Amino acid sequence: MNTLVIVGTGLAGYNLAKEFRKLDAERPLLIITQDDGRNYSKPMLSTGFTKGKAADELAMNSVEQMREQLKADIRTGVAVNAIDRVARTLQVEGEIIPYGDLVLALGADVFRPALGGDAGDRVYSINDLQDYARFREVMADKKKVVIIGGGLIGCEFANDLSNGGISVDVVEPVGRVLPALLPERASEAVANGLASLGVKLHFGHSVKGVWQDGDGVSVELSNGERIAGDVVLSAIGLRPRTQLALVAGLKAERGIVVDRFLRTSDANIYAIGDAAEVEGKVLLYVLPLMAAARALAKTLAGQPTAVMYPAMPVQVKTPVCPVVVSPVLPGTPGAWEVEAEGNDVKAVFKSPDGQTLGFALTGAYAGSSAIKMELTRLLPPILA
Ligand SMILES: Cc1cc2nc3c(=O)[nH]c(=O)nc-3n(C[C@H](O)[C@H](O)[C@H](O)COP(=O)(O)OP(=O)(O)OC[C@H]3O[C@@H](n4cnc5c(N)ncnc54)[C@H](O)[C@@H]3O)c2cc1C
Known part of the structure; x- marks a missing residue:
């Protein structure tokens, strides 16, 4: 059984498949995803309101186009539940799927805060195209969003939603925006930029609960302050999806642990993208996954190639600053x-x-x- 199986159709899974097909046009390739398999660029999700783009407009290719382009069987809406490493099979609902080599391109899950209150159903997050579609639908008749988290994703959405005519409050427990990325003076510049758009920044307190309040919500902070909004957007971080690997007995720490060849502790299983921890580094960005896709494609095509990461500065999409x-x-x-x-x-x-x-x-x-x-x-x- 020689099939290369990739789990995940995000930028990591699809870029790996594209790079692999440049080197090997023949090997059977099966790609499995629990989402709808459309090809899209995730960074575009946080500029969609500025550009007035619906989810369908952000999708670059349908799954049918991807099947043809990659000469691959792509199974959508299928969650992989378990890996049997001895039999080299995957367990999906009601079926066992064999693999020759397996690549886990599972991405990262949003971290969900434990919140009090009775309006948990009004707390959204945007981590894929389907989340984006849901959020846009909800926002069709809404005008006020409270964002939890002033990191990269929170700031990008604050700028984007403001550009889209939506009133935004941002709650960030640390006393400044982008605290994990920027020194203080640079954080101040971004905060000034966002404030100039009318974004209200609430520093130093966390969100304790989200309560129903008429048609909207009331967001309760740890100091007792309340912020009124229509909905809440949570952007407090991502966690690599390691569970499937852990249950299969693969080594996982912050991400699924791989070496420079993107190989896990099992010689026939690899990991790439947001899910992977490469020599202790978990880099939730596009450039590292592209470098990893090029290297892993070569390895899978018979030319073992270690990934190298040059310095890769990150752009934060806050056009106001x-x-x-x-x-x-x-x-x-x-x-x-x-x-x-x-x-x-x-x-x-x-x-x-x-x-x-x-x-x-x-x-x-x-x-x-x-x-x-x-x-x-x-x-x-x-x-x-
Ligand atoms: C709003 C936003 C803006 C961003 N902007 C930037 C930016 O400007 N620059 C930048 O460099 N990075 C940016 N990033 C980060 C970047 O987009 C990600 O690092 C990258 O898209 C991750 O790709 P991935 O393929 O690893 O994961 P994902 O795109 O999350 O794909 C994971 C795939 O795995 C599938 N899957 C997971 N578990 C299973 C299972 N058990 N069974 C079957 N399928 C499964 C999912 O369905 C999905 O297809 C941004 C991220 C966000 C959320």
Whole structure:
């Protein structure tokens, strides 16, 4: 049984399949997904209100087109429930599916806060095209959203929904936006930008509960404050989907643990994308998964290839105050050197011996590709 089976039709699963087909047009390829298998770019979900795009307009290809393009059997609406590593089979509802090699491109689940109150059904999150479709439908006659979380996804939706004419409140327990990515002065620039759109920022307190209030909701904060809204959008983080791997006895920590060849602790099972932890790194972004897809495609086509990650700065899609950042892990020895005027911030993180380890650019600095390229060139690779 020689079939290559990929579980997941997100950017990781589909990009791997595309790269693999460039090298091997013949091997049977089966792709299984619990969603509808349409090909879309997830980063577009947080710019859809600005562009006035419905979910159907964000889908780039139908599943029929993907079957033809990839010369693959694609099974949609099918959840893989278990992996039998000895028999090399997958268990899906009412069926056993054999595999030769298996790739887990399972993505990450949204982290759901434990909230009090009686309006949990008004708390949404947007992590795939179907979530986006549901949210747009709900928002058809609504005007006020309370976002939980002022990280990358929360800030992007705050900007996007504001551009779409929706009134936005953001609740962030840490005292500033993008606290995990930016130094303080850069966070301040983004907060000023969002405030200039009318976004109300509530720092220092968490959300305790969401209550029904007439046709809308009342969001209760830990200091007792209440914020009125129509619905709540939760954006407090993602967790790699590791359960399937763990139950099958594969090693998983923050993500499914793989080596530089994207191989798990089982020689015939690989993991890629948001689900994977590559040499201790969980990078929930597009560029790392593209690099991994190219390397893994070669390995699966018979040319074992280790993945390399160059420095890969991340853009935060807050057009009111654009951001480009190459973050620094907490606790890294060194200090930020900051140049700033208004919302234009250039912050460079240097080690005690003067090596550039990270940077954060906002406003006009983020718009300068020359500055971004020059700083990126100075950074060490993420995985050499
Ligand atoms: C709103 C938003 C904006 C973003 N913007 C950016 C950006 O600007 N730049 C950037 O670099 N990154 C961005 N990201 C992150 C980036 O989009 C992700 O890193 C990437 O899309 C993850 O792709 P993936 O294929 O690993 O996971 P997913 O797209 O989540 O795909 C997972 C797939 O696995 C399937 N699946 C899971 N479990 C099972 C199962 N048991 N059985 C069958 N199928 C299963 C799902 O159905 C799905 O098809 C953004 C993320 C979000 C949410």
